[in-house]
Amino acid sequence: MLLLQFSTSHYCRKARLALGYKKIPYQVENLTPGLHVLKLKPLTGLTTVPVLLPQLEGQPQAIADSTRIWQYLESYCPDPPLTLPEPQLQQKAQMLEDWLDESIGTATRFVYYHFRAGAGKDIDPSWFSQLLIQVVIRQYSITPAAVELARSRLNLAMEVLKSRWQDSPYLVGANLSLADIAAAALLSPLALIEDYRQSYPWLFSRIAQVHKTCREPLPPGLAEG
Ligand SMILES: N[C@@H](CCC(=O)N[C@@H](CS)C(=O)NCC(=O)O)C(=O)O
Secondary structure (H helix, E strand, O other), X not given: OEEEEOOOXXXXXHHHHHHHHOOOOOEEEEOOOOOHHHHHHHHHOXXXXXXXXXXXXXXXXOEEOHXXXXXXXXXXXXXXXXXXXXXXXXXXXXXXXXXXXXXXXXXXXXXXXHHHHOOOHHHOOOHXXXXXXXXXXXXXXXXXXXXHHHHHHHHHHHHHHHHHHOOOOOOOOXXXXXXXXXXXXXXXHHHHOHHXXXXXXXXXXXXHHHHHHOOOOOOOOOOOO
């Protein structure tokens, strides 16, 4: 299988965590932001990564969107499962995952890029990196007012996740679900921001734990050395 991705995208990290959990061998192709559209549009009709190319006979040519990729992987390789055995809990996990994808992943992006362009500029002050950051800031209209709203959405997310993750390794039920994978991937960029690391140590230890379970290298800010 081949995963088309941006190496730094937290949605691509989510797809890699699901692939790793299922121990499915795969390769990655890192696309260049901007030029990615030329490759993706004809394949999926969309412009976003991740996109999975199963490269197997009788299988779809391309699957876009991290949630659709998970659905495909779950049917292609049901064991180990990322679906909870209890239908009601599974529904809860899917609703959490959808909220994390649609609301919290976006809020993380706003707070993260605002940080990288300001207080976190030293992480990579090169002109190329700062140019890419400015492109993202314009593309998504990341204004100071929007960043403030994103911060309060993240505060709510911390309350919701803390009620489970502080004391239990799983957000829903007694097994790893897609909700855990979504939270671990979509909040991982915050590991570079000292304030978040200091305020929510439980979050980053769960994120590290999910990465270990899924055999995925730790995200920047959590990686040893
Ligand atoms: N809901 C989508 C979101 C994916 C997404 O927003 N990807 C961003 C990178 S983090 C992207 O490809 N942006 C480029 C574009 O929109 O052209 C998913 O879960 O796959």
